[in-house]
Amino acid sequence: MRVMVIVKASKDSEAGVMPSEELLTAMGKFNEEMVKAGIMLDGNGLKPTSKGVRLTFDGNKRTVVDGPFTETKELIAGYWLLQVKSLEEAIEWMKRCPNPHNDGGELEIRPLYELEDFAPGEGIRIHEKLRDELKGK
Amino acid sequence: MAADPHRSIAALFSIERPKLIASLMRITRDVGMAEEFAQDAFEAALADWPGKGIPEKPGAWLMLTAKRKALDAHRRKQVAATKYDELGRELRETEETPPDFDSALDDDIGDDLLRLIFTACHPALSQEARVALTLRLLGGLTTHEIARAFIVPEPTIAQRIVRAKKTLSERKVAYEVPHGEELSERLATVLEVIYLIFNEGYAATSGENWMRPELCEEALRLGRVLAELAKDEPEVHGLVALMELQMSRFKARTDAKGEAILLLDQNRARWDRLLITRGLAAIARAHEACAKPSRLPGSYLLQAELAACHARANTPGETDWAKIVGIYGALGALMPSPVIDLNRAVALGMLMGPQAGLEIVDGLANEPSLKHYYLLPAVRGDLLAKLGRKEEARAEFERAAAMTQNERERAVMLRRALLALS
Structure with missing residues (x-):
């Protein structure tokens, strides 16, 4: 199964304060361990929400809202994608993760829907057709 | 509290097991014993952790416990001297100084892991034994899981593993990474085992056996691990x-x-x-x-x-057939095979039109190794159909249908035979 590990934002990450050299080293080592174990598929840090936007939908209306956004604890500062055998395996790996922030850090682990969770129906077919049209045959 | 402690412990075992066995191998020089001491450490953990909680550095805890178990066994049995003397010294030092779990965990076990992979895929073992042992030692799969994945009875797998371990210890197989010319040969064996595991999972098209995709994932994980080591x-x-x-x-x-x-x-x-x-x-x-x-x-x-x-092609039309024809050419030069030639013919048919493909396929018609290969008439039928030679195409598809043992493939071929005339 695949899981996404979501790194929650902190005051520092939202202020664009770069992690300390020490944390970067520890994080690098931790990533290396996961790569060596063959479970890390992808991982990235995100810039603060002040560099991002939100797109809100209301019926047919679309509104673009510039960052930053306030509810720090609910924001995302980075992610990993892992290939693991069980949620427990992901938990045990992530317990070894260095605290991502100086103050209280929080990670959230969420299993991905696999495509087989959906029956191949009209939605996927339309999605493909559109994509092909966009590509110009 | 989401995590059930037993499931957490099981997850920890599967993370730590290969590292543990690889390190213990350096001391015991014997797969069977290394596995046994790892097992002892897990049992100790199962007895200890649910009550006291999982230690902060579970990997180090297991390693230290397993090494102590190895030393105890040695004291009881007086087995193979020198390595154990070293271990005894090492452990005494550990016990005299405050436990440093960090360094026990930081031990670079990469070389040990690589040695373990080469041992599990040793040429002294049969192909089947290599596969079972690799999954058991490096994949952390239980005998039950391996048996289920390969749809064979559990005792068969258990016996295969026992016999493999016995062979390794009887032949006194060196616990090492081969060098020089031997390396590429031995590496080829390791890669073959990994790809075999992958294909075992990939070949199954039925969704009933949930272990099948897991075999692919496990093979892929082993491959990724090996790519970091080599x-x-x-x-x-x-x-x-x-x-x-x-x-x-x-x-x-x-x-x-x-x-x-x-x-x-x-x-x-x-x-x-x-x-x-x-x-x-x-x-x-x-x-x-x-x-x-x-x-x-x-x-x-x-x-x-x-x-x-x-x-790389976002649509079938974007496929770089010229490149594919070239790669089949290189592959055929590396390991000549009529099957590769047949594939090259298909690619050439896509690149230059069905007539060009057909010319190569016709050249393969008398190839003895393709005599019972249903894809030969299948490909020929496809090319003929594209050329509008309907009757000949139908005959080829029917011939292909008669040649395959697989129900699904036969159904596809018969359907194409029917469509060829329309």
């Missing part, structure tokens, strides 16, 4: 690339009923983009490794390149 070996990266790219199509290759969907008919929106990216990156790493020292691409890398030609 970074300079192009074929390791080639195999990883091949598996990543094949795996990227895993979910697109069958329909809801489990029927196979041909590559060109697959819904490319269902191809896994992340795995494609990873596969292409592994190809790049393989080429870097090929450059130092200069080596020609091997068969895994070439096969990965073929898969990459399809992965």
Whole structure:
């Protein structure tokens, strides 16, 4: 199964304060361990929400809202994608993760829907057709 | 509290097991004993942790416990002297100084792990034994899981593993990474075992056996681990690339009923983009490794390149058939095979038109090794159908249907025979 590990934002990450050299080293080592174990598929840090936007939908209306956004604890500062055998395996790996922030850090682990969770129906077919049209045959 | 402690402990075992066995092998020089001491440590953990809680450094705890178990066994039995003396000294020092779990965990076990892989895939063992032992020692799969994945009775697998361990210890197989010329030969054996595990999972089209995709994932994981341990070996990266790219199509290759969907008919929106990216990156790493020292691409890398030609095309029409024809040429030069020639004919048919493809296929008509190969008439039928030679096409599809033992393949061929006339 695949899981996404979501790194929650902190005051520092939202202020664009770069992690300390020490944390970067520890994080690098931790990533290396996961790569060596063959479970890390992808991982990235995100810039603060002040560099991002939100797109809100209301019926047919679309509104673009510039960052930053306030509810720090609910924001995302980075992610990993892992290939693991069980949620427990992901938990045990992530317990070894260095605290991502100086103050209280929080990670959230969420299993991905696999495509087989959906029956191949009209939605996927339309999605493909559109994509092909966009590509110009 | 989401995590059940027993499931957490089981997850920890599967993370730590290969490292633990690899390290214990250095001391015991015997797979059976290494596994036994690892097992002892797990049992100690099962007795200890649910009450006291999981220690902060579970890996180090297990390692230390297993080493103590090894030393106890040695004191009882007075087995193989020198390594145990060393271990005894090591453990005394550990016990005299405050436990430093960090350093026990930081021990670079990469070389041990590599040695363990080469031992599990040793040429003294049968192919079946290599597969079972690799999954058991490095994949952390239980005998039950392996038996289920390969649809054989559990005692068969258990016996296979026991016999393999016995062979290794009787032959006194050295616990080492081979050097020089032996390395590439032995590495080829390791890659073969990993790819065999992958194909075992990939070949099954039925969704009933849930272990099947897990075998692919396990093979891919082993490949990724090996790629980190043997970074300079192009074929390791080639195999990883091949598996990543094949795996990227895993979910697109069958329909809801489990029927196979041909590559060109697959819904490319269902191809896994992340795995494609990873596969292409592994190809790049393989080429870097090929450059130092200069080596020609091997068969895994070439096969990965073929898969990459399809992965790069967003629609079937964008496929670089010229490149594919060239790669089949290189593959055929590396390991001459009429099957590769047949594939090249298909690619050439896509590039230059059905007539060009047909000319090569006709040249293969009397090839003895293809005499019972149903894909030969199948390909010929396809090319004839494209040329509008309906009657001949129908006859070829019927011939193909009669040649295959597989029900599904036969049904596809008979359907095509029927369609050929319309």
